[in-house]
Amino acid sequence: MPSADQMQRTAQALRRTILRMNHAAGSGHTGGSFSCAEILTVLYDEFLNVRPAQPGWPLRDRFVLSKGHAAPALYATLARKGFFDESLLMTLRKMGSPLQGHPVMRLAGVDMSTGSLGMGLSVGLGMALAARVRGESWRVYVLCGDGELNEGQNWEALMALAKWRPANFTAIIDRNHVQLDGPEDLIMPMGDVAAKVESFGLRALCCNGHDCAALRDTLKAAVAINAPAVIVAETVKGKGVSFMEGQSAWHGKPVDDDSFAKAMAELEAVQ
Amino acid sequence: MTVAQCEIKPMRQVFGETLVALADEFPDMVVLDADCASSTQTRQFATAYPERFFNMGIAEANMVAAAAGLSATGLIPVASTFAFLLSLRAGDQVRSLLAYNSLNVKLAGGYAGLSDFADGASHQSIMDLAVMTALPNMTVLVPSDITETRLATRAMLEHKGPVYLRLSRAEVEKRFDEDHPFVIGQGVQIQDGSDVTLIACGVASGIAQQAADELVAQGLRVRLIDMHTIKPLDVELVQRAAEQTGAIVTVEEHNIIGGLGAAVASAVCHTHPVPVIRVGLEDRFGESGPYADILARAGLSREQVVTAAQRAIAMKHTDR
Ligand SMILES: Cc1ncc(C[n+]2csc(CCOP(=O)(O)OP(=O)(O)O)c2C)c(N)n1
Numbered sequence: 001m002p003s004a005d006q007m008q009r010t011a012q013a014l015r016r017t018i019l020r021m022n023h024a025a026g027s028g029h030t031g032g033s034f035s036c037a038e039i040l041t042v043l044y045d046e047f048l049n050v051r052p053a054q055p056g057w058p059l060r061d062r063f064v065l066s067k068g069h070a071a072p073a074l075y076a077t078l079a080r081k082g083f084f085d086e087s088l089l090m091t092l093r094k095m096g097s098p099l100q101g102h103p104v105m106r107l108a109g110v111d112m113s114t115g116s117l118g119m120g121l122s123v124g125l126g127m128a129l130a131a132r133v134r135g136e137s138w139r140v141y142v143l144c145g146d147g148e149l150n151e152g153q154n155w156e157a158l159m160a161l162a163k164w165r166p167a168n169f170t171a172i173i174d175r176n177h178v179q180l181d182g183p184e185d186l187i188m189p190m191g192d193v194a195a196k197v198e199s200f201g202l203r204a205l206c207c208n209g210h211d212c213a214a215l216r217d218t219l220k221a222a223v224a225i226n227a228p229a230v231i232v233a234e235t236v237k238g239k240g241v242s243f244m245e246g247q248s249a250w251h252g253k254p255v256d257d258d259s260f261a262k263a264m265a266e267l268e269a270v271q
Numbered sequence: 272m273t274v275a276q277c278e279i280k281p282m283r284q285v286f287g288e289t290l291v292a293l294a295d296e297f298p299d300m301v302v303l304d305a306d307c308a309s310s311t312q313t314r315q316f317a318t319a320y321p322e323r324f325f326n327m328g329i330a331e332a333n334m335v336a337a338a339a340g341l342s343a344t345g346l347i348p349v350a351s352t353f354a355f356l357l358s359l360r361a362g363d364q365v366r367s368l369l370a371y372n373s374l375n376v377k378l379a380g381g382y383a384g385l386s387d388f389a390d391g392a393s394h395q396s397i398m399d400l401a402v403m404t405a406l407p408n409m410t411v412l413v414p415s416d417i418t419e420t421r422l423a424t425r426a427m428l429e430h431k432g433p434v435y436l437r438l439s440r441a442e443v444e445k446r447f448d449e450d451h452p453f454v455i456g457q458g459v460q461i462q463d464g465s466d467v468t469l470i471a472c473g474v475a476s477g478i479a480q481q482a483a484d485e486l487v488a489q490g491l492r493v494r495l496i497d498m499h500t501i502k503p504l505d506v507e508l509v510q511r512a513a514e515q516t517g518a519i520v521t522v523e524e525h526n527i528i529g530g531l532g533a534a535v536a537s538a539v540c541h542t543h544p545v546p547v548i549r550v551g552l553e554d555r556f557g558e559s560g561p562y563a564d565i566l567a568r569a570g571l572s573r574e575q576v577v578t579a580a581q582r583a584i585a586m587k588h589t590d591r
Contacts, residue, residue, distance in 0.1 A: 025389070026389070027389040027390075028389075068393065093389045093391070093559045093560075094559070094560065095558075095559075095560035095561065095564050095565070096558075096560070097559065100391040100392070100393075100558065100559045101389050101390040101391035101393070101394070101559045102390060102391050102393040102394070104391075104392075113393065114393070115390070115391070115393025115394060116355070116356070116360070116393055116394075117329055118329065147306060147328070147329055148329060150306070150328035150329040150330045151329050151330055152330060152332065152333065179306050179328070179329065180306045180307060180309065180310070180329075181304075181306050181307070181308050181309050181314070181326055186326070187306055187326050187328050188306070188326070188327070188328025188329070188330070248309075
């Protein structure tokens with residue numbers, strides 16, 4: 001198991017890869033990919049029981065990237081873990097590439113195609129119930145955006161999770177407080193997400209979503225609970241690049257040459 | 272009337288500007304979006320008229336049902352977001368509230384067709400015409416250039432009842448002058464001809480124009496129709512084209528099931544059964560890639576429309 005420090009460095013390197021990919025693609029979502037860099041790194045390095053050489057292994061843990069627009073972060077992580085060759089990363093969004101703008105199941109390591117927001121918790125619920133029906137013990141992890149939580153379906157899923165209480169289910173909310181059109185306060189205030197989740201009769205845990213040690217400890221605690229759990233990970237959209245942090249403009253803006261150079265310099269200054 | 276000068280703008284930008292331009296004339300208009308105002312360009316209206324704009328967050332079903340409530344008091348709500356979300360995520364609200372009650376709500380479906388090319392199939396809308404045209408009381412408009420986008424936005428606001436306006440993310444030319452006739456339900460015959468008729472809508476209308484130019488250069492007499500209203504379809508214009516030219520090619524950025532081609536084919540099959548070749552996505556999803564490339568994979572290129580027209584003409588002369 002890598003140390004928390006090592007994972008911290010891996011997450012920062014992940015941001016550099018994401019930046020390269022989005023620059024080469026000429027489009028893609030940078031802000032929301034940066035905000036979940038530590039979350040994905042800790043999940044894949046410490047928690048997900050998967051076999052990159054056997055992506056269809058039936059007893060693997062499942063992962064659903066409900067905020068499918070963070071595809072570059074997922075792709076770069078899957079490549080690092082060996083699901084496919086890293087050279088594919090620069091084909092993101094290119095004609096014929098399996099690295100579509102949003103994840104598709106035909107790519108090794110993708111357990112559900114996503115892109116239309118607000119469905120991941122429900123999908124994860126179904127997967128968690130499937131493990132129960134089949135008498136298997138693998139786990140399900142779902143990563144959601146916080147803007148995504150505007151969608152009513154999430155609350156239907158929480159309602160159903162509280163009914164069946166699958167203990168093998170963990171959701172993580174990338175709580176960066178910014179959505180596409182602006183800060184959530186101006187678009188759709190989500191208030192106290194943890195309290196809302198708990199009001200459904202589910203456990204909510206909070207942590208700093210950029211601190212790998214905190215993420216690891218909180219995930220461990222969530223897994224230890226004998227019921228579904230939701231982690232609210234406090235993050236910063238565009239984390240790591242001063243002019244992108246907290247800016248909805250960098251939700252999906254193309255990375256031009258100038259921004260690329262400036263952002264890369266900042267990401268390289270911190271290893 | 273086509274114009275010579277070449278003005279090019281993203282259709283979404285023209286739509287946003289038009290909403291602002293019409294705000295005074297339609298004081299009852301209010302605009303809603305679902306956290307996509309910077310994409311669909313309703314942001315322009317939000318900035319100019321903040322008290323008449325509602326950002327509903329990423330909650331399309333809630334947005335459309337709230338629009339129904341707004342309209343029930345006499346306001347004219349324009350609900351905007353990605354086309355696939357309006358027609359599917361909010362589909363039941365559109366059916367049960369807007370269409371069933373014939374409410375005066377306007378739906379602006381942005382990023383339609385393959386125009387959200389880089390995001391891939393998850394965001395592309397290739398079935399919205401099928402959904403919307405199947406709803407009783409719904410009017411369905413598909414503008415093709417800068418002028419039609421402006422005129423369609425105005426026509427939608429003037430019309431009483433639910434309207435679906437299909438918009439593109441793509442850059443479009445100014446093909447038509449301001450005196451371009453835009454009447455809901457009346458297709459526009461751009462040029463006359465007797466060998467074959469091309470009928471197109473939206474961005475594909477420009478592609479059909481290129482194909483028509485090439486076919487004419489080859490010595491063929493090509494009738495070209497810009498069908499900006501898919502519903503109610505200009506059945507008379509279509510039937511006349513069938514009768515007088517004997518072969519039809521439809522061109523659209525949509526699944527060939529349930530779109531313009533299907534509507535045209537069903538308009539002619541009883542009275543004037545002529546060959547109708549439908550160019551568009553052949554019942555498959557799109558993908559990420561450069562816009563021109565994924566359009567071409569769906570048959571939407573000048574060359575392929577030319578070939579389709581030649582095939583349609585050849586079919587006239589063989590015993591079927
Ligand atoms: C159902 C749906 N509505 C709208 C969109 C367009 N969209 C893509 S990302 C996004 C904002 C997402 O915000 P959030 O969930 O907070 O993601 P993050 O800030 O982590 O990137 C929107 C509105 C979509 N993909 N799906």
